[in-house]
Amino acid sequence: MNNIKLDITKAACFLEAGAVKAFEPKVKAAQEALENGTCPGNDFLGWLHLPTEITPAFLDEIEATAKVLCDNCEAVVVAGIGGSYLGARAVIEALSNSFGWLIQDKKNPTILFAGNNIGEDYLFELTEYLKGKKFGVINISKSGTTTETALTFRLLKKQCEAQRGKEEAKKVIVAVTDAKRGAARTCADKEGYKSFIIPDNVGGRFSVLTPVGLLPIACAGFEIKALVGGAQDMEKACGKDVPFEENPAAQYAAVRNALYGKGKKIEIMVNYQPKLHFVSEWWKQLYGESEGKDKKGIFPASVDFTTDLHSMGQWIQDGERTIFETVISIEEPEKKLLFPEDEENLDGLNFLAGKRVDEVNKMAELGTRLAHVDGGVPNIRISVPKLNEYYIGQLIYFFEIGCGISGNVLGVNPFNQPGVEAYKKNMFALLDKPGYEEDSKAIKARLAKEG
Numbered sequence: 001m002n003n004i005k006l007d008i009t010k011a012a013c014f015l016e017a018g019a020v021k022a023f024e025p026k027v028k029a030a031q032e033a034l035e036n037g038t039c040p041g042n043d044f045l046g047w048l049h050l051p052t053e054i055t056p057a058f059l060d061e062i063e064a065t066a067k068v069l070c071d072n073c074e075a076v077v078v079a080g081i082g083g084s085y086l087g088a089r090a091v092i093e094a095l096s097n098s099f100g101w102l103i104q105d106k107k108n109p110t111i112l113f114a115g116n117n118i119g120e121d122y123l124f125e126l127t128e129y130l131k132g133k134k135f136g137v138i139n140i141s142k143s144g145t146t147t148e149t150a151l152t153f154r155l156l157k158k159q160c161e162a163q164r165g166k167e168e169a170k171k172v173i174v175a176v177t178d179a180k181r182g183a184a185r186t187c188a189d190k191e192g193y194k195s196f197i198i199p200d201n202v203g204g205r206f207s208v209l210t211p212v213g214l215l216p217i218a219c220a221g222f223e224i225k226a227l228v229g230g231a232q233d234m235e236k237a238c239g240k241d242v243p244f245e246e247n248p249a250a251q252y253a254a255v256r257n258a259l260y261g262k263g264k265k266i267e268i269m270v271n272y273q274p275k276l277h278f279v280s281e282w283w284k285q286l287y288g289e290s291e292g293k294d295k296k297g298i299f300p301a302s303v304d305f306t307t308d309l310h311s312m313g314q315w316i317q318d319g320e321r322t323i324f325e326t327v328i329s330i331e332e333p334e335k336k337l338l339f340p341e342d343e344e345n346l347d348g349l350n351f352l353a354g355k356r357v358d359e360v361n362k363m364a365e366l367g368t369r370l371a372h373v374d375g376g377v378p379n380i381r382i383s384v385p386k387l388n389e390y391y392i393g394q395l396i397y398f399f400e401i402g403c404g405i406s407g408n409v410l411g412v413n414p415f416n417q418p419g420v421e422a423y424k425k426n427m428f429a430l431l432d433k434p435g436y437e438e439d440s441k442a443i444k445a446r447l448a449k450e451g
Contacts, residue, residue, distance in 0.1 A: 002385050005248070006248040011378035014324075020258055023254035024244045028240075032240060039413075048404070063218050070107070070109055073134050074109055080113075082205065090208075093277065108220055111220045115141075115153065130156075137156045138219070142198050173193050174193060175193045198212055203415055205289055209228060214227075228393060257409050266298065267326060272330070277304055286399060290403050306364050330387050337357045
């Protein structure tokens with residue numbers, strides 16, 4: 001099978017001749033640092049060769065657990081936040097029927113996502129929807145104390161036990177958590193839940209190819225072996241010994257850092273396929289949380305075209321020239337739909353009669369790319385032959401290795417997230433959490449002073 005392809009020509013043309021090539025030594029050094037474990041954050045490099053380390057027996061175990069959930073549940077709620085849900089949701093939404101939530105699939109349960117917000121209305125409506133339904137829960141949390149997920153899991157656990165009985169609930173609640181410690185591990189061991197381990201050396205945003213992503217994806221009815229196979233092939237295509245000009249991840253890391261050095265501070269991820277919306281959401285977390293530190297980093301944004309051409313299109317075309325675009329282009333859609341002829345032709349669209357809808361979409365993509373490049377927006381293009389498990393697996397690993405290299409070139413630790421803790425400290429102080437008494441006094445005094 002073909003690999004996804006990277007085209008940087010419409011981005012490199014905004015740089016001096018040889019500017020991308022000039023990054024080759026930095027990129028090679030960054031990738032060698034990953035391979036040798038000499039880079040910042042080297043305790044979190046378990047994702048680097050994860051695809052080729054996954055065994056068939058491990059995937060069989062994931063699929064067997066997914067079958068238990070599928071056989072016993074109308075719905076499965078994935079409880080997790082950030083990397084503990086975005087990867088799974090990205091793959092599931094990309095591969096699912098766009099109206100699957102309206103279609104009662106008798107083979108696979110409806111996959112729902114929670115634990116990623118503290119919206120009371122959202123959680124109330126979720127619990128109302130689950131009343132009278134046979135549902136299960138995949139609780140994804142290393143610590144078991146992340147507020148959004150822990151709060152949601154407590155609600156769902158109580159409801160599942162009330163509706164199905166404690167013994168039956170044990171069969172349909174699965175924990176994906178730390179091997180030895182944390183509240184979620186303690187709960188899983190005490191209750192006797194089936195559990196899978198989140199490796200200590202894999203951070204959440206790099207965890208799609210661990211049980212964090214693989215179990216929900218399997219429950220949704222998709223082929224995780226094909227997903228992993230795609231990642232394995234991309235791991236080879238981006239290997240440290242692959243020549244710079246042939247290594248797509250090295251090229252991506254080089255061109256985006258070269259653009260950043262020329263004042264392009266915002267990268268906009270673009271798709272022309274609505275199913276890719278959550279792929280962009282996953283990508284935003286991967287790059288934002290990995291590179292946004294030490295007062296550095298490209299700001300990751302995203303748009304869904306052609307929809308957002310009618311909202312953000314004006315700014316992208318004519319706004320401040322601090323942006324570049326990375327476009328994910330799906331070469332061949334799964335379905336075929338021809339545009340019909342109409343006798344009256346009131347909309348003036350008979351010139352499209354007989355054409356595939358995707359042909360119209362592709363011309364919108366090409367026309368937009370030409371317009372944006374003419375308007376001063378560098379464009380990177382990623383061509384994906386088809387939207388299936390294999391190529392999504394390739395895309396996941398491509399972005400992961402590209403992120404690891406790019407972060408090292410930038411000179412930050414791509415594998416920590418110190419800034420995420422700031423809001424938690426304030427929130428716990430405001431909620432009078434035990435242990436935060438002094439912080440609570442200080443923040444309340446500050447608020448009183450500010451009026």
